[in-house]
Amino acid sequence: MDDLEWTAEMQYAAAIAAPTPAAVSTRTLPTYGMSGDDRCRTDGHYSSGETSRVCGSPPKAPSEQAAAYINTGIIASEKPRDASMPTHETVEDLEITRTRRIWSAITWSLTWWIPSPFLNWCGRMQRPDVRMAWREKVAICIIIFFIWCVLLFIIIGLGLLLCPREYVWTMSDVAGHNSEKDAYIAMRGRVYDVTQYLNQKHGVPSFIASKDLMLMYAGQDVNASFPIAIRTACPSLVSQKSDPKYSMYLTVADVTALQTFPYTHKVGTMQSSKELSDQAFYTKYVLPTLSLFKKGDVVWDYDWVNSMHKDQGKYWRIINKEVYNLEDYFATIGYPGNTESKWHFLSNHIENIFDDKGAGSTDITSEWERIPWSDKEHQTNYNCMKNLFYVGKVDDRHGIRCLFTNYMLLAFACVLMTIVLVKFLAALQFGNKKRPVPSSKFVLCQVPCYTEDEASLVKTIDSLAGLDYDDKHKLMFIICDGNIVGSGNDRSTPRIVLDILGVDP
Structure with missing residues (x-):
């Protein structure tokens, strides 16, 4: 008997048993996976309001009255009833948990751009629950993709964001580039690759700069060999009246640097040279030429500067x-012959900040910003400082900001190693070997074999036969995949298995 007949009979029986006229409405509960006594129906009576569950298999055949009622072709929901009478219906609704509502909201927020009509038409997903299940799978894929993007950003992008890549060199790095095929120099805080320049002809007939001579400059700071006139570097602080011929130069405090190089490139020192006769020698010839070979800036460790x-x-x-x-500046104003005020071309505020006898701070950024001068004066003094006394930048590549991603990856690696170690220790068995709990269930041991030799097959079969499991509940199923003779065998694999088992075909 099908569910419709069973429902109709129960409705009819309830109507007959009712002491007063009644209209009964029932809702058939799903019976997936249930049969016989497992199936139940729920109905209600309007007068008493009580609910009863009718469980068990439906009768083999309905009563004559029920059969006559069913044969009329009127199903239960179409039975005439008095509209004035109330209908009582018991419905069991499962409450949707808060977690489920949150997950549904997340799913829709990630898959809202996929219209339901498209899934219905193209994906043939007519049921809402099927479409929702599909959306949940897509949402999980999107979340996994997002997690991988975050991990890639942390590994690759976060380090570049916190610590952008800079092309910088320490003086130790520059000193390592001192060969004919790899020649670097440092000048006024910048690094230049002059390897190609070594092969170019330069100098004057009376003084040719040979390749061997220029190799003396490789890997060195060449400020002492290429001094810049003070008026050229600080045109707003040194007037033409003070230095009409661009002959004012700083006194080099490091005497050793002067002895390192064979020649000093000063304006007017060599009349036979067109370039050195030009008062704009540095800005017209030196800087444009070096700009073609620039590699980056020199960096200094903060502790070393301090x-x-x-x-x-x-x-x-x-x-x-x-x-x-500012070593050269204070050496210049302290030189016995430089008593004129023109040598004090920097502001007194700058001299006072630098000449603190080691009592002040090494980083004078705050003192510099507190100097009471106009924007024009500030820019003028800054340009002069940058042209004459700049020697590089602070090396912050080893700071916490630049090493943050390395430390974070190290922390992740430590966490993973800890998890692996804990799982390894948890898997170790330091006590006696545990015997399996006796079980009455049957077990099937399947042994596929193809081209194995006799020793391997004997070892496998013996190990399965020796399992600590009841032989009455253990079945060994050996599968020989083809009548094949393996390499080194004198018999086929099925023949070897039969011989091991002692079976005579």
Whole structure:
């Protein structure tokens, strides 16, 4: 008997048993996976309001009254009833949990751009629950993709964002490029690759700059060999009246640097040279030529700069992460012959900040910004400082910001290694070997074999036969995949198995 007949009979029986006229409405519950006594129906009575569950298999055949009622062709929901009478219906609704509502909201927020009519027409998903299940799978894929993007960003992009890549070199790095095929120089805080320049002819007939002579400059700071006139570097601070012939130069404090190089490129020192006779020699010839070979900036470790200031009393300071060395300036104003005021071309505020006898801070950015001068004066003095005394930048490649991603990846690696170690220790068995719990269930041991030799098959079969499991509940199923003779065997695989088992075909 099908569900429709069973429902109709129950409705009819309830109507007959009712003491007063009644209209009964029932809702058939799903019976998936249930049969016989497992199937139940729920109905209600309008007068008493009680609910009863009718469980068990439907009768083999309906009563004559029920059969007559069913044969009329009127189904239960179409039975005439008095509209004035109330209808009582018991419906069991499952409450949707808060977690489910949140997950549904996340799913729709990730898949809203996929219209339901498209899934209905193209994907043939007519049921809403099927479409929702499909959306959940897509949402999971999107979440996994997003997680992978975040991980890639942390591994690759976050480091570049926190610590952008800079082309910088320490003086130790520059010193390593001192060969004919790899020649670097440092000048005024910048690094230049002059390898190609070594093969170019330059100099004057009376003084040719040979390749061997130029190799003396490779890997060195060449400021002492290429001095810049003060008026050229600071045109707003040194007037034409003070230096009409561009002959004012700083006194080099490091005498060793002067002895390192064979020639000093000063304007007017060689009349036979067209370039050195030009008062704009540095800006017209030196800078344009070096700009073709620029590699980056020189960087200095903060602790080293601080040591030069605090421990040795040198005029090394840091302004906005830029390193300045005023050793030559104070050597110039302290030179016995330089008593004129024109040699004090920098502001008194700058002299006072730098000449603190090691008592002040190495980073004088705040003091620099507190100097009471106009924007024009500030820019004029800054340009002069940058042209004459700039020696590089502070090396922050080893700071916490640049090493953050490395530390984070190291932390992830430590967490993973800890998990692996914990799982390994948890898998170790330090006590006696545990015996399996006796079981009455049957077990099938399947052994596929193809071209194995006799020793391997014997070892496998013996190991299965020796399992600590009841032989009455254990079945060994050996499958020989083809009548094949393996390499090194003198018999086919099925023949070897039969011989091992002692079976005579």
